[in-house]
Amino acid sequence: MSEHIPVAGSTEDEFGVPVPGVVLPQEQWARTALKKMPDGVLDWAHLFGRNAARVIDIGCGNGRSMLVSALARPECDFLGVDILPVVIRYATRRANHRGLSNTRWAVIGGRELLLNHTAAGSISEVHCYHPQPWYRRDQVSRRLITPEFLSLVHRSLQPGGRFVLQTDHPLYWGYMLKILPHFFEWRELSGPWPEAPAGMTRRELIAVQRGLPIFRGEGRAKLDLDSERAMQLAESLPLPIFNADRRLLELDRLEQGMGLSAGGRRGVQRDRRNRRRR
Numbered sequence: 563m564s565e566h567i568p569v570a571g572s573t574e575d576e577f578g579v580p581v582p583g584v585v586l587p588q589e590q591w592a593r594t595a596l597k598k599m600p601d602g603v604l605d606w607a608h609l610f611g612r613n614a615a616r617v618i619d620i621g622c623g624n625g626r627s628m629l630v631s632a633l634a635r636p637e638c639d640f641l642g643v644d645i646l647p648v649v650i651r652y653a654t655r656r657a658n659h660r661g662l663s664n665t666r667w668a669v670i671g672g673r674e675l676l677l678n679h680t681a682a683g684s685i686s687e688v689h690c691y692h693p694q695p696w697y698r699r700d701q702v703s704r705r706l707i708t709p710e711f712l713s714l715v716h717r718s719l720q721p722g723g724r725f726v727l728q729t730d731h732p733l734y735w736g737y738m739l740k741i742l743p744h745f746f747e748w749r750e751l752s753g754p755w756p757e758a759p760a761g762m763t764r765r766e767l768i769a770v771q772r773g774l775p776i777f778r779g780e781g782r783a784k785l786d787l788d789s790e791r792a793m794q795l796a797e798s799l800p801l802p803i804f805n806a807d808r809r810l811l812e813l814d815r816l817e818q819g820m821g822l823s824a825g826g827r828r829g830v831q832r833d834r835r836n837r838r839r840r
């Protein structure tokens with residue numbers, strides 16, 4: 563990706579909606595890339611140089627939701643992860659230019675992050691916006707929201723910690739609503755986000771502008787459920803098997819533009835090819 567140096571004070575928008583924040587003078591830029599996930603549990607205090615509330619955004623895409631939150635809540639530390647290197651490069655660059663030293667961005671799967679690099683009871687909030695429904699039969703096993711994943715979210719959260727989940731996919735939402743209450747005190751949320759009324763994420767902007775419903779909720783990790791019991795429970799609950807509505811596939815194609823340059827779009831395609839080869 564060629565490094566285009568943006569002008570201080572400049573702003574960007576996606577689909578006519580401003581990307582939060584303003585580009586700062588270069589001397590105020592931050593370094594927010596977490597280039598290599600360390601072996602074992604991630605040491606957040608070392609990474610951020612302080613002890614603060616910890617927030618994770620899983621499948622953060624181009625990072626819009628974390629930019630919104632990190633700007634609004636400088637007292638919290640944020641980690642955004644995604645399996646696509648190119649979107650993490652874009653998110654990192656935007657955060658760097660905005661001087662968001664309370665963010666870090668890493669290429670890693672959400673399940674792997676929680677399973678291998680996250681201490682039990684250490685995270686204040688986990689957010690997940692528009693996990694892919696995956697349409698083809700041979701891709702169903704890639705669906706992120708499974709009972710095991712939810713048990714890992716539960717394990718990672720501090721007692722009573724917050725999990726926020728949002729999708730535009732009715733059948734995926736139907737599945738989520740059946741499983742979530744096993745691990746969280748769950749409640750559905752309605753109406754636009756107070757801090758981002760036009761949409762919290764890129765995918766949400768696209769869906770809202772097409773008049774599609776957004777399904778959103780939040781839950782507190784159940785206090786009377788310990789990790790061992792949560793794991794056992796996960797094994798007894800059904801997997802996310804449903805026929806994805808292929809009419810929503812068009813949104814995926816739109817989204818995969820990512821608000822990227824032609825070079826960025828080529829990067830998305832390259833990342834995908836590399837993943838298929840592995």
Ligand SMILES: C[S@@+](CC[C@H](N)C(=O)[O-])C[C@H]1O[C@@H](n2cnc3c(N)ncnc32)[C@H](O)[C@@H]1O
Nearest residue numbers: 621622623644645646671672691692763764765
């Ligand atoms: C539909 S997009 C949504 C992106 C963003 N959250 C939004 O709402 O605009 C789903 C994102 O999840 C990422 N993703 C898919 N599977 C993942 C996994 N197992 N772990 C982390 N990210 C994943 C994809 O690369 C993609 O960027």
